[in-house]
Amino acid sequence: MLASLFGWAFLVPLLPALAFIVIGLFGPRLRRLEYGGWIAVGAAFVSMVLAVLIALGEMASPDTYTSLSYTWLSLPANPTFPYGFSLVIGTLVDPLSSLMLIVVTVVGFLVLLYSIGYMHHEHGLPRYYAELSLFLTAMIGLVLSNNLLEFFLFWELVGVCSYFLIGFFYEKPSAASAAKEAFLITRIGDILFLLGIFIFFYVYASDGPAGLHWASSGFLFAYGNVPFLAGSLGANTPLLTIAGLCILAGAAGKSAQFPLHVWLPDAMEGPTTVSALIHAATMVAAGVYLLAMTSIFLGFTPTDQLAIVAIGGFTTLFAATMAVVNTDIKRVIAYSTISQLGYMVLAVGAGFAMVGLYHLFTHAFFKALLFLAAGSVIHAIGTQDLFKMGGLKRHLRVTGAAFAIGGLALAGIPPFAGFWSKDDILSSVYSVTGSHPDYWPFLLMAMAAVFLTGYYIFRVWFLTFSGDRTRDPTLPTPHEGPWVMQVPLIILSGFAIGAGLLIFIPGFANLFLLPGGVTALGIPPTYGTTDILLSALGVALGGGGILTAWALWGNGRIFRLPEESVWNSARTVLVNRYYFKVAYDAVGARAVYSVARAADFVDQFVIDGTVRGIEQLFSRISDRMRRIQSGVVSDYAAYVVGGLLAVFVLLLLAGPYLVNRIGGG
Amino acid sequence: MTTLPVGDFLALASGLVAISIFGILTRRNFILLLIALEIGMNAAILSFVYFAAFPQCVTAATCHPLTGQAIAVVVIGLAATEVAVGLAIVLALHRIRGTTNVAEANSLHL
Amino acid sequence: MRDLHQCLSEGVPVLGDSHVSLTELAFFALAVIAVATGLLALLVRELVHTILWIGIFFVDLSAIYFLLEAPFLGVLQLGVYAGAVTILLLFGIMVTRKRIFSRDAATGVGALPIALAVVTFVFLIGALGQLPGAAVPAASYSVASLSTLLFNAEAPYLLLLGLVMLSALAGAIYLVREGRE
Numbered sequence: 001m002l003a004s005l006f007g008w009a010f011l012v013p014l015l016p017a018l019a020f021i022v023i024g025l026f027g028p029r030l031r032r033l034e035y036g037g038w039i040a041v042g043a044a045f046v047s048m049v050l051a052v053l054i055a056l057g058e059m060a061s062p063d064t065y066t067s068l069s070y071t072w073l074s075l076p077a078n079p080t081f082p083y084g085f086s087l088v089i090g091t092l093v094d095p096l097s098s099l100m101l102i103v104v105t106v107v108g109f110l111v112l113l114y115s116i117g118y119m120h121h122e123h124g125l126p127r128y129y130a131e132l133s134l135f136l137t138a139m140i141g142l143v144l145s146n147n148l149l150e151f152f153l154f155w156e157l158v159g160v161c162s163y164f165l166i167g168f169f170y171e172k173p174s175a176a177s178a179a180k181e182a183f184l185i186t187r188i189g190d191i192l193f194l195l196g197i198f199i200f201f202y203v204y205a206s207d208g209p210a211g212l213h214w215a216s217s218g219f220l221f222a223y224g225n226v227p228f229l230a231g232s233l234g235a236n237t238p239l240l241t242i243a244g245l246c247i248l249a250g251a252a253g254k255s256a257q258f259p260l261h262v263w264l265p266d267a268m269e270g271p272t273t274v275s276a277l278i279h280a281a282t283m284v285a286a287g288v289y290l291l292a293m294t295s296i297f298l299g300f301t302p303t304d305q306l307a308i309v310a311i312g313g314f315t316t317l318f319a320a321t322m323a324v325v326n327t328d329i330k331r332v333i334a335y336s337t338i339s340q341l342g343y344m345v346l347a348v349g350a351g352f353a354m355v356g357l358y359h360l361f362t363h364a365f366f367k368a369l370l371f372l373a374a375g376s377v378i379h380a381i382g383t384q385d386l387f388k389m390g391g392l393k394r395h396l397r398v399t400g401a402a403f404a405i406g407g408l409a410l411a412g413i414p415p416f417a418g419f420w421s422k423d424d425i426l427s428s429v430y431s432v433t434g435s436h437p438d439y440w441p442f443l444l445m446a447m448a449a450v451f452l453t454g455y456y457i458f459r460v461w462f463l464t465f466s467g468d469r470t471r472d473p474t475l476p477t478p479h480e481g482p483w484v485m486q487v488p489l490i491i492l493s494g495f496a497i498g499a500g501l502l503i504f505i506p507g508f509a510n511l512f513l514l515p516g517g518v519t520a521l522g523i524p525p526t527y528g529t530t531d532i533l534l535s536a537l538g539v540a541l542g543g544g545g546i547l548t549a550w551a552l553w554g555n556g557r558i559f560r561l562p563e564e565s566v567w568n569s570a571r572t573v574l575v576n577r578y579y580f581k582v583a584y585d586a587v588g589a590r591a592v593y594s595v596a597r598a599a600d601f602v603d604q605f606v607i608d609g610t611v612r613g614i615e616q617l618f619s620r621i622s623d624r625m626r627r628i629q630s631g632v633v634s635d636y637a638a639y640v641v642g643g644l645l646a647v648f649v650l651l652l653l654a655g656p657y658l659v660n661r662i663g664g665g
Numbered sequence: 666m667t668t669l670p671v672g673d674f675l676a677l678a679s680g681l682v683a684i685s686i687f688g689i690l691t692r693r694n695f696i697l698l699l700i701a702l703e704i705g706m707n708a709a710i711l712s713f714v715y716f717a718a719f720p721q722c723v724t725a726a727t728c729h730p731l732t733g734q735a736i737a738v739v740v741i742g743l744a745a746t747e748v749a750v751g752l753a754i755v756l757a758l759h760r761i762r763g764t765t766n767v768a769e770a771n772s773l774h775l
Numbered sequence: 776m777r778d779l780h781q782c783l784s785e786g787v788p789v790l791g792d793s794h795v796s797l798t799e800l801a802f803f804a805l806a807v808i809a810v811a812t813g814l815l816a817l818l819v820r821e822l823v824h825t826i827l828w829i830g831i832f833f834v835d836l837s838a839i840y841f842l843l844e845a846p847f848l849g850v851l852q853l854g855v856y857a858g859a860v861t862i863l864l865l866f867g868i869m870v871t872r873k874r875i876f877s878r879d880a881a882t883g884v885g886a887l888p889i890a891l892a893v894v895t896f897v898f899l900i901g902a903l904g905q906l907p908g909a910a911v912p913a914a915s916y917s918v919a920s921l922s923t924l925l926f927n928a929e930a931p932y933l934l935l936l937g938l939v940m941l942s943a944l945a946g947a948i949y950l951v952r953e954g955r956e
Binding site: 674753 | 799802803806810813814816817822825829832833836840843844845847848852855859860863864866867868871887888889891892893895896899900916924925929932933939940943944947948
């Protein structure tokens with residue numbers, strides 16, 4: 001019965017779109033509705049209900065999927081495309097998209113509800129709610145899209161909304177600059193993504209496994225076909241490898257993996273709610289979603305998989321090291337996001353796409369929880385600097401508890417959500433290291449990051465909530481936010497506790513089983529001896545991190561490195577983020593700018609010079625020719641005589657010919 | 666019976682045309698320009714009359730033997746008319762510009 | 776006149792050469808005079824002298840017409856050219872000169888006009904090949920037949936000539952009317 005809803009899936013993105021239009025047009029006049037905030041919340045709520053119903057329907061009918069499309073361009077068969085070419089727009093309701101739908105709509109609704117309270121005192125609220133609604137539309141559209149081009153379209157739209165929202169406080173130069181930086185760096189990834197699409201198209205457009213002619217179907221994500229890779233590996237492997245790397249680049253840009261990670265910490269210039277929704281739970285997850293979709297429907301070559309594993313594993317450790325020393329509460333959580341996304345990428349690269357998505361599912365909830373809790377702290381005391389906080393657990397009980405729950409989930413302590421998914425990733429990757437020994441270094445990096453994760457998140461908790469330091473008297477007395485802020489915290493805390501356990505419910509686990517005989521590995525997690533040992537190791541690492549944090553920062557202690565310590569230089573490097581931004585700026589300023597200057601030179605002197613040169617040539621010619629008209633009659637007479645003589649000459653030359661033609665006169 | 670000289674006549678007519686061209690191109694006085702034109706036109710009229718005297722046309726059915734002279738009559742009239750109008754222009758120019766130098770009448774806006 | 780012609784039809788020995796008929800001699804002399812007076816008319820310094828030379832030129836041409844057995848045209852030439860046109864030109868000169876016996880602006884001769892004139896002369900001489908080599912006798916006609924031709928077959932042209940003259944008259948009057956500043 002619920003399956004009949006699948007045809008109405010297009011309503012889910014449509015409602016926030018309507019909210020966007022309404023708020024955009026009438027927002028400033030809706031003062032009583034929080035300038036359109038309640039409209040956005042209402043639309044998000046209805047979308048959430050619809051999405052949950054669709055997901056329930058999908059859970060109830062495993063092994064089914066519904067793909068509905070509308071063909072808006074269709075070319076008949078011709079020599080270039082032996083089976084025709086068409087472009088479609090449509091929805092795909094399958095376990096993958098239902099899972100993502102839950103994530104996006106639930107977190108979206110809760111964040112919107114929270115913003116009512118958090119953003120109450122800001123300016124430009126209609127713009128905020130309109131842009132958030134547009135973002136929800138784009139993200140849901142991306143999740144529901146059923147063909148690669150539509151996916152790319154929503155991908156770009158999501159990036160645009162991210163730009164708008166990061167630059168929400170556009171009067172601040174740092175915010176405007178951060179928005180531009182985010183957009184440009186994801187743009188680099190997007191261009192490579194598009195290149196990857198073109199390469200896939202080139203390889204698969206006109207042929208492909210029997211029955212699937214990709215171009216004629218409009219680049220659909222189609223079940224029931226063996227992934228391309230099995231069919232035509234060998235002939236096209238170099239091209240496919242490059243295409244896979246391009247897709248990886250696009251995902252790395254969107255999910256802030258090394259080396260395109262620099263934009264995410266700076267994106268914290270946007271409001272905290274934006275960070276919670278976009279840069280923790282949804283948009284950055286789109287990259288992982290792309291990788292999962294590609295591995296399921298298109299396929300990665302072994303080289304690609306190694307590259308993905310490498311990038312994911314490296315990023316987990318890389319970002320965690322930078323989180324360890326940061327002093328801004330939001331930026332620590334941002335680095336944590338990058339690190340956790342590395343885990344997901346690692347899993348997808350090793351061939352466990354659904355395990356990666358499982359971690360995406362749990363991570364969305366506890367990361368959003370962490371961000372919203374941080375937002376509550378910022379709302380209470382007005383600063384983001386960790387060293388100005390302290391002893392808040394007396395004043396902000398709910399927030400403190402929520403942050404602790406989120407932190408425990410992040411560190412991977414059972415029975416919180418993060419434990420189940422992160423542990424599943426580690427054991428799944430471990431299980432294939434036998435056949436892929438080159439995954440070992442990255443697995444070790446990921447495990448080291450577990451320790452750092454526990455450390456840095458509880459460093460934040462202890463600095464913020466525990467201890468008893470004297471407060472800066474200029475800051476206001478902290479108090480909890482209104483109910484619209486506390487309710488999402490409580491709900492997300494519930495998710496952070498229980499989301500991991502959901503997978504052991506058979507109905508829910510159906511969301512991780514792909515139709516068409518494509519098995520999902522690692523779901524639900526199994527617990528043999530090796531697995532239990534690994535889990536214990538993970539818990540030990542996480543707990544060790546927490547204890548270290550308590551030792552250094554708990555109870556009001558402030559840990560400072562001695563001046564002459566050798567760790568100081570390492571710390572400086574970390575604080576400066578490995579000087580990545582400096583390097584990028586230098587490359588941009590030197591290399592790109594000189595290319596731009598050369599192009600400008602060509603434009604001004606070569607092209608414009610040619611144009612102006614032609615203009616001057618004609619001008620001079622006409623100036624000379626103008627002098628024929630001297631006004632003196634004798635000159636004109638001379639021209640006439642000259643013309644007469646020319647006629648004589650012509651007659652002389654053409655005489656015999658003319659005589660013959662006229663007929664022997 | 667008079668005989669028609671051939672080479673002499675051609676030299677005369679060509680020479681008169683050449684003189685006329687020379688006069689038109691070099692003389693700056695308007696009246697001298699007219700005189701040079703008249704010399705040339707007379708050369709043309711002379712040619713008409715000369716060729717009218719050729720007996721070849723007598724037997725041909727397509728032309729009347731006296732057509733050349735008839736044309737000469739009409740052209741003489743036209744040439745005289747043209748001189749008259751030219752002189753009117755000279756007088757108008759002299760009244761406006763005070764000169765008969767054609768080189769000074771070199772703009773449309775008198 | 777005709778008797779005179781017939782008297783002189785035999786050749787007059789000139790310079791011991793082949794017999795050159797009197798008409799040819801006369802034509803040659805008249806041709807030389809025509810060229811000479813034409814050049815003189817254009818080259819003298821005094822404008823009034825120009826008129827004298829051009830008058831002689833017209834009379835000379837009239838004589839040539841008589842030689843060419845076109846008596847009507849000869850008289851016409853005398854009347855129109857040697858009479859009217861010469862006087863017209865004289866009036867033009869009288870009205871437009873600033874001082875008596877002065878001459879303004881005869882420029883020097885340049886290379887280009889002479890070159891153009893010479894080239895034209897050469898081209899026209901080239902028509903020599905089209906003309907019959909031997910001397911041919913001239914055909915003569917009565918004036919009455921010329922008159923018949925003019926007023927019957929060629930009458931339209933005569934009428935047109937009349938109209939042109941009328942419009943030229945009107946135009947000339949308009950050009951020199953008093954109101955022009």
